[in-house]
Amino acid sequence: MQYPSHGANYQTLYERFQIPMPEKVYDLSENVNAFGFPAAIKEKWHQLLRHIMTYPHPEAEPLRTLLAQKHHVKRENLLIGNGAAELLTFFAGRFTNQKVIIVHPTFSEYKTTLEAQKAKLVELAVENITAYQLPIEQIKKQMKDAACLYLCNPNNPTGSLIPKKTIEELLIFGKALGCEILVDEAFMDWTDETQSAIPLIEWYPNLTVLRSMTKMYGIAGIRLGYFIGRKELVEELNDKLPHWHVNALAIEVGKWCLEDEAFRHESIAKHAEIKARLEHYLLEKQCIITNSATNFLCFQLKEPEKTQDFYFDCLRKGVVLRHTENFYGMDGKWLRIGIKKAEAMEKFQQIMDEWYGQ
Structure with a gap:
């Protein structure tokens, strides 16, 4: 199975894996500012x-x-x-x-x-x-x-x-x-x-x-x-x-x-607040998380051997995460998630809740 070497461009991901693309897709595989540009x-x-x-x-x-x-x-x-x-x-x-x-x-x-x-x-x-x-x-x-x-x-x-x-x-x-x-x-x-x-x-x-x-x-x-x-x-x-x-x-x-330094500081604060909630949620689900200082983080499921299944479940339901198949040392047993707006993060949590039967 040939995974893409980068995040983003999720349309090609659905085409490659021959998965029907949902009408609404949340791309959490890339790390661009969730609140857009100045x-x-x-x-x-x-x-x-x-x-x-x-x-x-x-x-x-x-x-x-x-x-x-x-x-x-x-x-x-x-x-x-x-x-x-x-x-x-x-x-x-x-x-x-x-x-x-x-x-x-x-x-x-x-x-x-x-x-x-x-x-x-x-x-x-x-x-x-x-x-x-x-x-x-x-x-x-x-x-x-x-x-x-x-x-x-x-x-x-x-x-x-x-x-x-x-x-x-x-x-x-x-x-x-x-x-x-x-x-x-x-x-x-x-x-x-x-x-x-x-x-x-x-x-x-x-x-x-x-x-x-x-x-x-x-x-x-x-x-x-x-x-x-x-x-x-x-x-x-x-x-x-x-x-x-x-x-x-x-x-x-x-x-x-x-010229817009305020934009940078506001972006850091907004992402940090969302990330803190995500970290709390993932820890409640007994995931391991990386000590991230940025607008993304990596997490490992409490059952790492099911990572690929969870990745494709998210994909089928309209959430694109970043696989780690081509990150040496992570070997597909982790997933990276970009911090995005509340709607996208809520969708991700909904899918994970369903995954764990909650």
Whole structure:
């Protein structure tokens, strides 16, 4: 049975498994803001028309400068891409025939992009899924002849945070060995940012941080992500990227998002309230849940061997969860659920209640 490698695009999921799609479907498999995008996007949408006939700024200005100011870094240390996935692809291109470490469970695009570039992968795994504690000694042992270590913080799929002090410990170790570290912070803006590695950029030239704007600001269809790292790396990657690779509409929309900081704080508060209720519900059902700091979490049924049956029961009844069949270390025995509005969460709970005969 071939599962899709990502969440979202649920229509293709029903087609693949030849399951009749209900009239109403709640997609809990993706992690985009449940409350949509900032109001300014709808209010100013007509202003984008004047950008359609003109080429975008080749360096994605003024968004590049605004993002640099937001993160208190120099403009020359920041590179914007057509989504984080584009930047991951070009970053991986630097490691052909070189050893790269990834720690599972983690975002599947790391392995996909690295294998496409024929990198020599070393795949480690955390011992405790719920806490997501890194196997530090195993990582250090492998770093001695590795070109790069990939870390996802907060982790996808678990939502767990890696303490900044742990990342700095690895940066110090890697700096002495010439081992780079990529920290993917696609969901860090769902936190208070205290564990972000961005402030460490100034001290560790072996650090690169990846960010995404699509999840928090509800603009997955726009595609917008960025790297923060040493100047030389930014220049190297920029030389390889296509000219005008960030479109003019994305630049404008990104600018409007940054202007609405209240939207981010309100989104965090709303999702946190819904997530707290979901966590309480799942624990009542004797599920195990991950220690998530983001707008999603993973849970394991009290009977993990029935996970696949429950997944398809949800699918048939109009709720799409994220399977973990392609997350090494979770092996299909967990499910990821994105935090959505009350109606969607109530539907999920209704299905689980029925599953347990309540």
